[in-house]
Amino acid sequence: MTPAPTRTRRPLALAIFLVVAGALGWWASFDLTLERIQTLIDPSYVPSCNISPLVTCGPNMASPQGSLFGFPNPVIGVAAFVAPIVVGMALLAGARFAKWFWVLFNLGIALALWFVIWLMIQSIFVLGTLCPYCMLVWSVVIPLFWYVTAYNLKEGHFGNRGASREIARTVYPWVWTLVLLSYLAVVVMAQLRLDAITTILRTL
Template sequence: MPAQTEPYRRPIGLAVFLIVAGVVGWYSAFDLTLEKIRTLMNPGYVPSCDISPLVTCGPNMASAQGSVFGFPNPIIGVAAFVAPIVVGVAILAGARFAKWFWVLFNLGFALGLAFVVWLIGQSIFVLGTLCPYCMLVWLVMIPLFLYVTAYNLKEGNFGNGAGSREIAALLYPWVWIVAVLCYLVIVVMAQLRLDAITSIIQSL
């Protein structure tokens, strides 16, 4: 008797999250790109995201870290954050993607997260600033990677066995806790290095 395959269930929750997180990330990257253009057009322009000496995006945009590949980093975000939006909308429309697509999609988030982790370190430990729009990107990139990875493990898209799929399915609803723990690590680093909480309170 042939083995029965489980009916495909569209990941509606993941699709909605991809769209919302993609829109937040795209907006942040787009707005930061506009601020960069305005500073190039007018050297005396003060970016709207310059809230205090600590919470500011001007030094980040002007630094070498802000143009790692020879052009402003936000341009990468403007292009890249379209992907989760399109994939999320496609899933809601009934699209079903092959395993190799999900693996490549996951790889894109892994590379993006690696870049974001490097930028977090540069921002906190080298530049000594917290860029508001950059932090919005951090906010969405971390759970985007975690949820897509957990989904792929749950669905066996990495070629993993039934055991690991079952474990991933059990842990999948709790991925947000891992994301929160990552946020707490960033907060602790910023506090220890920059006394961020005190500085933010004083600027209010």
């Protein structure tokens, strides 16, 4: 008599996180796209995200860095953030994906993180601004990368077996510390380059 196949538990927490994070990133990208359209229609239009000389999105949108591929960067977000929403909803509905799918999904998020890091550097060190909508996208992509990568390691989707997989399972509940450290690194860069904390407090 052959044993019944074991069923793996659905990653419900990860699924909910993917939907929420994807929705937040999509909303920020969509609003920034609308703001960019308004500035193209009316050059005198002041974007709602222009809060102060430091906390502003106008210079970012109008810069060459804001249209790296010849069109506004937020359009990429509008398209790309649909992916985590769809994957999360599918997991909630009971879908199970093959290992190759998780690897490709992880690769896509890694590319998104690379793009976000480049945008951070351009915004903080070149343009000298902190775009509110951009920062929301940053704050979403960072945990997306860490949690999806940690989940894939835990489940052995990268081919890891034995001790490495057990280590990943042990470390997985503490991934939030990597997220916080990543956020802290961004805050430190902004503070050292722009004295962001002092400047923001003065505008309140």
